[in-house]
Amino acid sequence: MADGAADLDLARNGDRTAFGRLVKQYQRRVYAAALHLLGNHSDADDATQETFVRAYRALDNFDGRSEFFTWLYRIAVNTSLNFMRSGRRAGRLGQHGGAEAAHLGGRPEALGMAPRDPEQHHELSREMRRVVEAVASLSPPLRVTLVLSVVQELSHRQVAEILEIPEGTVGWRINEARRLLRRRLAAAEQGPDEISGQAAGDAPDASARARGKRSREERGQRRPAGDPT
Numbered sequence: 001m002a003d004g005a006a007d008l009d010l011a012r013n014g015d016r017t018a019f020g021r022l023v024k025q026y027q028r029r030v031y032a033a034a035l036h037l038l039g040n041h042s043d044a045d046d047a048t049q050e051t052f053v054r055a056y057r058a059l060d061n062f063d064g065r066s067e068f069f070t071w072l073y074r075i076a077v078n079t080s081l082n083f084m085r086s087g088r089r090a091g092r093l094g095q096h097g098g099a100e101a102a103h104l105g106g107r108p109e110a111l112g113m114a115p116r117d118p119e120q121h122h123e124l125s126r127e128m129r130r131v132v133e134a135v136a137s138l139s140p141p142l143r144v145t146l147v148l149s150v151v152q153e154l155s156h157r158q159v160a161e162i163l164e165i166p167e168g169t170v171g172w173r174i175n176e177a178r179r180l181l182r183r184r185l186a187a188a189e190q191g192p193d194e195i196s197g198q199a200a201g202d203a204p205d206a207s208a209r210a211r212g213k214r215s216r217e218e219r220g221q222r223r224p225a226g227d228p229t
Contacts, residue, residue, distance in 0.1 A: 004022065004025060004068070006018075007019070007021045007022050007025075008022065008062075008068055011056075011059060012059045012060065012062070019056055019059075022068075023052050026069065026072055027048065027052075029069075029073075029152070030048050030051055030052075030072065030073070030076045031044055031045075031048045032151075032152070033073065033076055033077070033080070033147065033148070033152055034047040034048050034051070034076060034079075034080050036147045036151050036152075037077075037080040037081075037084075037143065037144060037147055038080055038083055038084070039132065039136065043083055046083070047076070047079050047080050047083055048076070050079050051072070051075050051076040051079045054075050054079065055071075055072055055075050058075070066161055070158065070161045070162055073148075073162045074162045074163075074164070077144055077148070077162060077163065080144075081140055081144065084140055085140075130185060130188045130189075131181075131185070133188070134180075134181050134184040134185050134188065135147075135181070137180075137184060138177055138180060138181070141173060142173050142176060142177040142180070143177070144163065145159060145163065145170055145173040145174055145177065146173070146174060146177040146178075148162060148163075149170065149174050150174070156170045156171060
């Protein structure tokens with residue numbers, strides 16, 4: 001940590017070599033966060049590079065009131081959010097092959113580790129694709145909070161500092177994200193055949209109601225004139 005502080009001081013005085021050491025120290029964690037937020041390696045690479053460029057240019061604005069890691073992560077999150085808003089990765093999250101989808105579900109240290117056999121690989125890919133698609137359907141605030149807390153394993157306090165929100169809001173977002181994920185994953189497990197079967201099962205009831213309504217109308221038309229009912 002002392003070496004990191006010394007490198008930070010040197011970097012703030014224009015020492016690019018010292019800043020390069022900071023990049024090596026934090027690059028893996030920044031990249032992992034960008035990968036889980038953006039969903040593919042290409043955009044994660046771009047976002048990581050842009051994060052460190054922005055950080056270098058803004059070193060004079062770092063006042064030391066928060067940890068350098070927190071400040072850097074805030075830049076990484078904002079950069080990833082800008083990628084989302086700009087549409088540079090629109091529609092790509094959840095559409096990857098099994099290998100990349102599987103990468104998204106694990107810790108960064110597990111990237112590149114294959115399952116034991118092809119059948120496991122297929123099952124993992126299919127399940128992770130569902131998870132990736134469900135996470136992609138979350139709003140950016142819920143997705144970012146979930147990734148930082150659950151995937152990156154940061155404390156609520158750290159997430160609150162990075163996102164500049166109250167800790168209570170962090171807890172609410174995580175609970176809401178989990179609730180929506182459970183609901184969407186449950187819906188994803190309902191195959192199209194089952195959904196079609198439910199729709200077909202509802203059809204007879206609707207048909208019976210329609211026949212009943214026509215029958216009542218016909219009885220009303222046949223009612224004798226002057227019938228008080």
